[in-house]
Amino acid sequence: MSAGSEMEALVAQAKQAIGAVADLDALEALASELTGRKSLIAKANQELKDLPPGERPEAGRRIGQARAAINALFEARRGELMAAGEAERIRAERIDVSLPGPSVRIGHEHVISKTIGDLTEILVGMGYRVAEGNEVDTDYYNFEALNTPPGHPARSMQDTLYVESGRGEEVLLRTQTSGVQVHEMESCSPPLYMIAPGRVFRRDTLDPSHSPVFHQIEGLAVDSDLTLGDLAGTLKFFIREYFGGEREIKLRPSYFPFTEPSVEVSMSCFLCDGSGCRTCGHAGWIEVLGAGMVDPNVFGSVGYDSERWTGFAFGLGVERFAMLRYGIPDIRLLYENDQRFLSQF
Amino acid sequence: MRLSLNWLTDYVALEASASEIAEGLDAAGFEVESVRRLDDGIEGVVVGRVEAVSDHPDADKLRVCTVSYGSASEANVVCGAWNFDEGAKVAFAPIGAELPGGFRIGRRRIRGIASEGMICSEEELGLADSSDGILVLPDEAGYPLGMPITLALGLDDTVIDFDITPNRPDAMSVIGLAREASAVFGSELAIPSIELNESGANITDFVKVENESPERCPRYTARTIDGIEIGPSPEWLAARLTASGLRPINNVVDVTNYVLIECGHPLHAFDRQSLAEGLIRVRMAGHDESVETLDKVERKLTPEDLVIADAERPVAIAGIMGGAGSEITAQTKSIVLESAYFEPTGILATSKRLALRSESSARFERGTDPEGVLWASARAASLIQELAGGVVARGVIDEYPVPFERQRICLRPSRTNKILGTRIAPDEQVRLLKAIEIEVTSHSDDEIRTVAPSFRPDLTREIDLIEEVGRLHGYSNIETRLPSSSSHTGGLTPRQRSRRIQSQVLRGAGLDEIKTFSFVGPEDLLNGAGKVTRVANPLRAEESILRPSLLPGLISAARFNLAHRRGEVRFFEIGRVFGALSESGMPNEVEHLAALIAGDPVDASDSDTLGYFAIKGVLEALLNAIGISDARYEPTERAGLHSGRTAAVMVDESPIGVVGELHPSVVRDKGLGARASVFELNQNEVLGRIPAESSFQPFSRYPLALVDLAFVVHEDVAAGDLEAAIRHACGDALESIRLFDVYRGEQVAAECKSLAYALGFAAEDHTLSDDELAALRERAIDGARQECGAELRGLQ
Numbered sequence A: 001m002s003a004g005s006e007m008e009a010l011v012a013q014a015k016q017a018i019g020a021v022a023d024l025d026a027l028e029a030l031a032s033e034l035t036g037r038k039s040l041i042a043k044a045n046q047e048l049k050d051l052p053p054g055e056r057p058e059a060g061r062r063i064g065q066a067r068a069a070i071n072a073l074f075e076a077r078r079g080e081l082m083a084a085g086e087a088e089r090i091r092a093e094r095i096d097v098s099l100p101g102p103s104v105r106i107g108h109e110h111v112i113s114k115t116i117g118d119l120t121e122i123l124v125g126m127g128y129r130v131a132e133g134n135e136v137d138t139d140y141y142n143f144e145a146l147n148t149p150p151g152h153p154a155r156s157m158q159d160t161l162y163v164e165s166g167r168g169e170e171v172l173l174r175t176q177t178s179g180v181q182v183h184e185m186e187s188c189s190p191p192l193y194m195i196a197p198g199r200v201f202r203r204d205t206l207d208p209s210h211s212p213v214f215h216q217i218e219g220l221a222v223d224s225d226l227t228l229g230d231l232a233g234t235l236k237f238f239i240r241e242y243f244g245g246e247r248e249i250k251l252r253p254s255y256f257p258f259t260e261p262s263v264e265v266s267m268s269c270f271l272c273d274g275s276g277c278r279t280c281g282h283a284g285w286i287e288v289l290g291a292g293m294v295d296p297n298v299f300g301s302v303g304y305d306s307e308r309w310t311g312f313a314f315g316l317g318v319e320r321f322a323m324l325r326y327g328i329p330d331i332r333l334l335y336e337n338d339q340r341f342l343s344q345f
Numbered sequence B: 001m002r003l004s005l006n007w008l009t010d011y012v013a014l015e016a017s018a019s020e021i022a023e024g025l026d027a028a029g030f031e032v033e034s035v036r037r038l039d040d041g042i043e044g045v046v047v048g049r050v051e052a053v054s055d056h057p058d059a060d061k062l063r064v065c066t067v068s069y070g071s072a073s074e075a076n077v078v079c080g081a082w083n084f085d086e087g088a089k090v091a092f093a094p095i096g097a098e099l100p101g102g103f104r105i106g107r108r109r110i111r112g113i114a115s116e117g118m119i120c121s122e123e124e125l126g127l128a129d130s131s132d133g134i135l136v137l138p139d140e141a142g143y144p145l146g147m148p149i150t151l152a153l154g155l156d157d158t159v160i161d162f163d164i165t166p167n168r169p170d171a172m173s174v175i176g177l178a179r180e181a182s183a184v185f186g187s188e189l190a191i192p193s194i195e196l197n198e199s200g201a202n203i204t205d206f207v208k209v210e211n212e213s214p215e216r217c218p219r220y221t222a223r224t225i226d227g228i229e230i231g232p233s234p235e236w237l238a239a240r241l242t243a244s245g246l247r248p249i250n251n252v253v254d255v256t257n258y259v260l261i262e263c264g265h266p267l268h269a270f271d272r273q274s275l276a277e278g279l280i281r282v283r284m285a286g287h288d289e290s291v292e293t294l295d296k297v298e299r300k301l302t303p304e305d306l307v308i309a310d311a312e313r314p315v316a317i318a319g320i321m322g323g324a325g326s327e328i329t330a331q332t333k334s335i336v337l338e339s340a341y342f343e344p345t346g347i348l349a350t351s352k353r354l355a356l357r358s359e360s361s362a363r364f365e366r367g368t369d370p371e372g373v374l375w376a377s378a379r380a381a382s383l384i385q386e387l388a389g390g391v392v393a394r395g396v397i398d399e400y401p402v403p404f405e406r407q408r409i410c411l412r413p414s415r416t417n418k419i420l421g422t423r424i425a426p427d428e429q430v431r432l433l434k435a436i437e438i439e440v441t442s443h444s445d446d447e448i449r450t451v452a453p454s455f456r457p458d459l460t461r462e463i464d465l466i467e468e469v470g471r472l473h474g475y476s477n478i479e480t481r482l483p484s485s486s487s488h489t490g491g492l493t494p495r496q497r498s499r500r501i502q503s504q505v506l507r508g509a510g511l512d513e514i515k516t517f518s519f520v521g522p523e524d525l526l527n528g529a530g531k532v533t534r535v536a537n538p539l540r541a542e543e544s545i546l547r548p549s550l551l552p553g554l555i556s557a558a559r560f561n562l563a564h565r566r567g568e569v570r571f572f573e574i575g576r577v578f579g580a581l582s583e584s585g586m587p588n589e590v591e592h593l594a595a596l597i598a599g600d601p602v603d604a605s606d607s608d609t610l611g612y613f614a615i616k617g618v619l620e621a622l623l624n625a626i627g628i629s630d631a632r633y634e635p636t637e638r639a640g641l642h643s644g645r646t647a648a649v650m651v652d653e654s655p656i657g658v659v660g661e662l663h664p665s666v667v668r669d670k671g672l673g674a675r676a677s678v679f680e681l682n683q684n685e686v687l688g689r690i691p692a693e694s695s696f697q698p699f700s701r702y703p704l705a706l707v708d709l710a711f712v713v714h715e716d717v718a719a720g721d722l723e724a725a726i727r728h729a730c731g732d733a734l735e736s737i738r739l740f741d742v743y744r745g746e747q748v749a750a751e752c753k754s755l756a757y758a759l760g761f762a763a764e765d766h767t768l769s770d771d772e773l774a775a776l777r778e779r780a781i782d783g784a785r786q787e788c789g790a791e792l793r794g795l796q
């Protein structure tokens, strides 16, 4: 038998054997048997040196061709068996895709923080920076510098909680964030555009609409040419950003000691569009915040020249905004921290 | 302030409807709370007479009455009120009648007796917020039986309820609101003229006034009326008082109340016979003085309280409430009528201290009209004379040492437009000011000179007049615009941005944010908590201490949730806490961030999900997220925490907070389930240490060589210290170190543990050679041995 036909026979046998193998492990074992060091091919290769020199190149070429052919057969069979194995795995690994994944719990932001965040974002976009003040402050910053000296009737509008400080009724839990205005004006010169979100306190009993602790956002703008028209425009823009572009606003003359003129701001009801519903008490309008032009006495107490600068201030109740926006009926829900409430926002 | 429209239109003719009037006044700054027809909801209620009264056979507190109410109509009703007898005229609701709130009267049996209707109280008719008994109509009024009660009581009226701002005492009166309405609707204001017949003896023969406290009582006037006959007020008067929310009492008291509501000036009538020596002395109270007020309460006074006294004792708390001893009774024949101006802050202080408020104090404390004193007095005297008879003595005592000076104010019309953003012509500004009785003495385009009326204590400066012009011009007529300046940009501070990241990380770790009150009660403090700051005037003990920590609030919230739902709670809060008072008298106020994990683990065998390492993992993630990667944890003890599982969180050798498990007794007492762990950080320390900005750090691009080493150390050696020792020994070549196993047991000595680390080594500029790697491994082993006494496991 010539070396050529020997190799052809070898390839034919290999083809048969490879085709008969059913799994990858057996295939690899066969590969080592047919192409490894002890294989017939390896043996034939070793025996090349025994051939006459003239026959060697031809025999070597035939052995190489056979090896390449066998390797190709292995490669093809390997591909077939892997595809078959994967197809089997896909059949075996079929799952109920409606089963839940392992629980990854994501917590919730408290609706008060969320509301402060949303409102702050709007105001920051309008060019206000965010200031922070202390919750315990002195009578001076909470009242006196805000044009509310002792004995002023406006003081009885707010029942104050005092701190046992050994200084009488000097140290208190701030009743409004307006004091931050004064602190800021004392440390900065105009123009000034700032807001101050924060906690405030009143000597109130907790009920569905009152809480001894609540949050306000105070806004203050001081510049050379600000008017009541700027205040109205600012609030209209702000309210529309938060409650929707169709809201109209209405200013009613009101009274706060530290602004004059002072206004109470209402917006057209976002539920009934002004036709009257339960949320707006059938008035079509909802009171949302208090505001006004900064009183010259307040400028006086921080050393601003009220002939040169004018300004406006506004203050809003965060809980009120949140309760309106999300339809929360009772302020107590905001401080009860029931998970069933917390997880809604 | 409840305003009767029938009354209002006595002074100003108005074409407008009730709702238009309400809207117009609201837009002028007088907030309307409600507009209500007085007969709203009353249907079929009539005047009736109680013909017979007998005891209910089966109920001590009930009586059975026979009521006639018109031609041959009679009904038997069971009634629980006792303030009437046979013959009383009452408001009777027969079967089929309807009361406010949609309550329809039906036939009922009460304790076995048929009741065919109802005798109504003012409360049931919607005329008062509460009633002591049924409404008894004055006998003399002579209403025919069967007359609709809405007619008899003058309920053909609309009442607008206003919330008057404290700067406008003048608007707490019918005339004050009529003046505003006249300005808003352009209709003339007509104040009633007074016809007063003084006769007989001079006032000084009856009464003497000594004002010892002119600072607190700048003006005191008195009149006397003698020979009066006390009786019920006529229907028109009673109806107006009722509409205004006041209860009719008798003709004299009712007149003083009528004038109070009419012009806003409080008056007081004393029974002259009860005044010792016919003397009125306006003075401060003595140290141990007290007075029984009209509401039958004994009031202790202090030397800061102004009283009206006779020669012996206080007979009234000035401006706030009269004394029971000098009250007008059915027997009163002679009265002293006081009309005074009291200094507002004094009234406010006394009223606040005594927690005693009245229609009178509400006006004095805001500032009444010092020049309106005599008008009110004359108006009341003439009405008393008309309704109760009697002789008004000649003259009036008027103690008024320093006459009031009206405020002169200059207004620059240009300034008005600068503040309001308007273009209101100077002449128009003058017109608006004059419409509310601000006197304009001269005006040009540059300047309007004015004198403020005496009833407007709020007008003292230019800005006050600008507000008047603005509100009468109408804020709805002001053009809105946005500030034009572009010199400012908004933004958050780095602290504020970091706080947002903290919240996001904690939520990502499954914690819900909560908000709790800033006060706690003594029960809430964890035992051994340090000095606290207290609230001086708390309403409840639970709100008496400023929270020194966020943990009590987190614990309460966890407890609240675990009480009705078993399972786990995972909460955090960011907020201010308060330490002890500093020397300045201010508490040390700091922002904290705290978190809590508590409850019963979902898998009962695995309480590690609630323990120290569970919360510490959250804390580490939090600190990493804001750029603090070098925190160390040192064992510590803290009130309320588990002493074996609590660590101080250290950064740069300073404590920035604490992390640990709650003490088992706290977990048990507070009902927190199997285990609870917490951390609390001082945000000043945390936010202050956040790197301002990170910059690029070069990193090795060559393969990382991993070396596993297990060390055996004594139990006392903290893993954190061992890790630090290895880091220190290996230097920069150690790119990562991870603890992957902790072992205690047979294969290591007693009181020892095995800690296994995976060390990752790399060089910046080449692949580490085997020799270099071996040297680094040796350095790690040497360092661990020298600093922590650690032995390589398997080499012992």
Ligand SMILES: [Zn+2]
Binding pocket: A269, A270, A271, A272, A273, A274, A275, A276, A277, A278, A279, A280, A281, A282, A284, A285
């Ligand atoms: Zn509505």
